[in-house]
Amino acid sequence: MSPETPSKRPLYHAQMQHFNVIDTSRLYSLHCHLRFRNIGIRYVAAGVETYTLGGMSYEVGPGRYLVGNHFAEGRVDIESKTPVWGICIDLDPRLLAQVVASHLRPDTAHPDLSLATAYQSADHPVLLRHAGETALGRQLQGLGAQAKTRPLGHQQVTDEFFWQMATLLVQETGEVLQQLKDIKTLKRPTKIELYRKVTLGKLYLDEHFSESFHVAKAAKSAGMAEYHFFRLFKAVYHISPYQYVLKKRIDLAKTCLQQGHSSLSEIALHTGFADVFSFSKAFKKYTGAPPSQFDPFSS
Numbered sequence: 001m002s003p004e005t006p007s008k009r010p011l012y013h014a015q016m017q018h019f020n021v022i023d024t025s026r027l028y029s030l031h032c033h034l035r036f037r038n039i040g041i042r043y044v045a046a047g048v049e050t051y052t053l054g055g056m057s058y059e060v061g062p063g064r065y066l067v068g069n070h071f072a073e074g075r076v077d078i079e080s081k082t083p084v085w086g087i088c089i090d091l092d093p094r095l096l097a098q099v100v101a102s103h104l105r106p107d108t109a110h111p112d113l114s115l116a117t118a119y120q121s122a123d124h125p126v127l128l129r130h131a132g133e134t135a136l137g138r139q140l141q142g143l144g145a146q147a148k149t150r151p152l153g154h155q156q157v158t159d160e161f162f163w164q165m166a167t168l169l170v171q172e173t174g175e176v177l178q179q180l181k182d183i184k185t186l187k188r189p190t191k192i193e194l195y196r197k198v199t200l201g202k203l204y205l206d207e208h209f210s211e212s213f214h215v216a217k218a219a220k221s222a223g224m225a226e227y228h229f230f231r232l233f234k235a236v237y238h239i240s241p242y243q244y245v246l247k248k249r250i251d252l253a254k255t256c257l258q259q260g261h262s263s264l265s266e267i268a269l270h271t272g273f274a275d276v277f278s279f280s281k282a283f284k285k286y287t288g289a290p291p292s293q294f295d296p297f298s299s
Contacts, residue, residue: 019092020162024147025084030078035070039091041169043131045144049085050077056196058128062087064203065140067127067169069093087143091166099166103174125192127176128199130206135167141146179236197222198232203240210250215241248271250286257294264291 005245034051042049045066051058051066052076059068061152070093078084131137176195183191201222208217218241219229233241249271266277283291 009040019090020095020159021088021090022157022161023088024086025088026083027078028083030076032076033074034076036068036071037070037090038093039055039069039096039166039169040067040072040134041087041089041091041140041165042124043087043137043140043144044088045084045085045087045141045148046175047080047082049086051075052077053126056126058126060128063131063141065129065131065137065171067129069121069124071124072123072126085144085148086141087147091162091169095162096166096170103170104256123188123192124173125176125180125195127173128203129172130203133206134168134172136165136172139165139168158295182235182238183232184235194232195236196225198229198236201229201233201241202237202244205245206248209245210252210270213242213245213272245272246282246286250283252285253279253291254287254294257291267291 019239021037034053038270042051042060042061044062046062048062051059051060051074053068053072057065129137131141151193180191180195184192185191201218201224204218204221215230218233219226219255219258222229224232230241233239233244237244239247253271256262256270262270264279268274268276271279273279273282278288278294282295283289286295
């Protein structure tokens with residue numbers, strides 16, 4: 001993040017790759033211009049950081065993260081009575097290019113670094129994600145929990161760490177590029193804007209799937225008409241919003257059953273079902289067996 005603030009400490013600068021950086025922050029107030037140094041990841045473990053990039057606002061609350069490249073420019077604002085904990089990771093474009101090229105051309109020892117241009121273009125979308133939904137996000141959750149109890153600077157952050165983060169990022173953005181292709185519009189800026197909106201709706205579903213389902217609420221969070229959101233969501237994710245929510249509820253129910261600490265009634269309410277009957281019916285339809293006969297070792 002630029003400029004640096006007194007309460008933000010650079011924790012590691014790789015010797016060979018001068019732009020690989022991981023910073024941690026614990027802030028109450030910050031209002032400053034922002035330009036991503038390279039390929040940037042911003043994760044918030046507690047509190048809210050508000051980013052305004054390209055005229056668009058992104059609220060990065062607890063458990064969310066933001067990804068942008070060096071074309072993402074604007075400002076970041078923090079104002080809180082309690083500490084806002086954050087982690088910033090910047091990846092050298094040369095490192096990302098090597099990872100992309102190796103994924104696209106694993107058959108060569110000297111991959112073509114120009115294959116990574118799509119990740120570093122001005123029209124690549126800024127991504128806002130719920131950390132629990134991606135492998136990259138879950139890695140950030142672990143770092144965030146660790147940063148609160150033990151400063152990240154006390155661990156050895158090696159080049160291998162940055163390779164791992166770059167690999168997870170490439171895997172995630174590879175899916176994004178494919179999803180962008182599924183939006184049928186000729187104009188690239190329109191495609192990017194529609195994708196930004198539908199991901200905001202998905203973010204709402206990711207964070208509220210165990211509550212009463214109303215597609216209108218997700219559509220509102222996306223700034224779209226209900227049917228337009230429904231149609232675009234299905235085109236991008238190849239599943240309807242309701243089926244997406246149902247899958248997440250059943251997956252959570254499986255986890256609860258595997259842990260074995262709750263009754264079926266408690267699991268039904270915890271996962272957003274009105275009662276045991278509706279939960280059992282949906283669970284059997286989705287898995288082929290009622291929850292009372294669920295075998296955790298078969299999943």
